[in-house]
Amino acid sequence: MLVLGIETSCDETAAAIVEGHSNSYRILSETLASQAKVHEAYGGVVPEYAAREHLSQLPLIVDQALREAGTSYRDLSAIGVTRGPGLKGCLLTGLTFAKALSWASGLPLLGVNHIEGHLHVARLDNTELEYPFLALVVSGGHTEIVEVHDVGRYKIIARTSDDAAGEAFDKSANLIGFTYPGGAALAQLADSYGKTHFKLPRVMREAPGFSFSGLKTAIALLVKREKEALQDPNIRGALAYAIQESIVDALCFKLELAIKTSRIKQVVVTGGVSANKFLRARVQALPGVRVFFPQFSHSVDNGAMIAYLAALRHARGERSALNIEPLSRWPVEEVL
Numbered sequence: 001m002l003v004l005g006i007e008t009s010c011d012e013t014a015a016a017i018v019e020g021h022s023n024s025y026r027i028l029s030e031t032l033a034s035q036a037k038v039h040e041a042y043g044g045v046v047p048e049y050a051a052r053e054h055l056s057q058l059p060l061i062v063d064q065a066l067r068e069a070g071t072s073y074r075d076l077s078a079i080g081v082t083r084g085p086g087l088k089g090c091l092l093t094g095l096t097f098a099k100a101l102s103w104a105s106g107l108p109l110l111g112v113n114h115i116e117g118h119l120h121v122a123r124l125d126n127t128e129l130e131y132p133f134l135a136l137v138v139s140g141g142h143t144e145i146v147e148v149h150d151v152g153r154y155k156i157i158a159r160t161s162d163d164a165a166g167e168a169f170d171k172s173a174n175l176i177g178f179t180y181p182g183g184a185a186l187a188q189l190a191d192s193y194g195k196t197h198f199k200l201p202r203v204m205r206e207a208p209g210f211s212f213s214g215l216k217t218a219i220a221l222l223v224k225r226e227k228e229a230l231q232d233p234n235i236r237g238a239l240a241y242a243i244q245e246s247i248v249d250a251l252c253f254k255l256e257l258a259i260k261t262s263r264i265k266q267v268v269v270t271g272g273v274s275a276n277k278f279l280r281a282r283v284q285a286l287p288g289v290r291v292f293f294p295q296f297s298h299s300v301d302n303g304a305m306i307a308y309l310a311a312l313r314h315a316r317g318e319r320s321a322l323n324i325e326p327l328s329r330w331p332v333e334e335v336l
């Protein structure tokens with residue numbers, strides 16, 4: 001079985017070809033065009049520009065994936081595409097492209113859930129990882145803890161009611177002078193300084209989900225008050241450390257609670273923020289659990305996770321109708 005996967009939910013145009021044989025899957029090719037440069041100047045993703053960029057990149061990225069896999073449309077078994085969640089115009093671009101391919105080739109279409117893709121790709125990279133597991137998905141767009149019992153069987157344990165963890169990193173980074181997307185630069189400064197005297201609020205310990213807006217306000221006020229002092233690189237380093245600690249503490253506190261409540265002993269950490277060394281170390285220090293990370297190119301948005309999930313669903317005999325619409329909001333719990 002050969003499945004093409006297409007991902008256009010946000011600011012990466014990505015495609016991949018996955019080959020599957022009796023429950024074993026491997027990636028034949030992966031291609032990606034990042035739009036980071038397009039959005040950098042605006043301090044965030046501009047949905048209209050993102051959709052247009054997908055439109056021009058899609059044919060090239062998909063053709064390249066087929067070429068690099070040494071295959072063509074004629075050899076494919078199915079076409080998988082991200083149906084949601086994500087930016088509506090971006091999803092519409094990828095979905096329409098995939099529908100046209102499906103219609104013209106007669107190949108079955110599978111419109112799949114982006115978060116579900118993030119959840120399962122960890123198993124493609126870690127063959128020892130079995131169901132059930134807990135997944136902490138942390139990126140610029142998502143922050144959730146999910147119990148994963150099988151394809152289509154999920155329980156959302158916690159999610160953010162405002163900013164995503166990556167957004168919290170990026171907005172805080174911006175407040176202390178880094179340009180978008182700033183999260184990795186803030187982390188690097190924090191790690192190089194290694195300590196802090198600042199006390200930032202601990203985020204939402206009592207409530208069930210995540211919320212980072214209070215932290216952002218606290219940082220904004222602190223930056224205003226300490227404007228002079230923050231000219232000193234050591235003081236900026238100390239503040240970066242406190243910010244990183246506060247965000248990571250919120251994630252780990254809720255993750256530990258989820259481990260205790262669910263009694264699930266395997267944890268997956270994925271999404272762009274999973275690159276954070278402080279977070280990785282804190283999660284790996286949690287007692288009694290085995291921690292898995294997908295390879296980094298499969299942690300950030302990518303085509304392989306969509307191709308893999310579509311292949312799993314194709315193997316179960318599923319296909320989508322050609323009139324499906326994009327779903328900008330689509331919690332994994334609502335995926336069948």
Ligand code: KG4
Nearest residue numbers: 139140141166183184187272273275276300
């Ligand atoms: O999954 P991802 O590449 O894409 C989107 O969600 O769009 O995640 C990107 C996010 C950004 O917010 C970025 O600042 C954050 O991941 N990020 C980090 C680190 N590396 C990337 N945040 C904290 N520490 C890092 N080392």
Ligand code: ZN
Nearest residue numbers: 118139300301
């Ligand atoms: Zn994502």
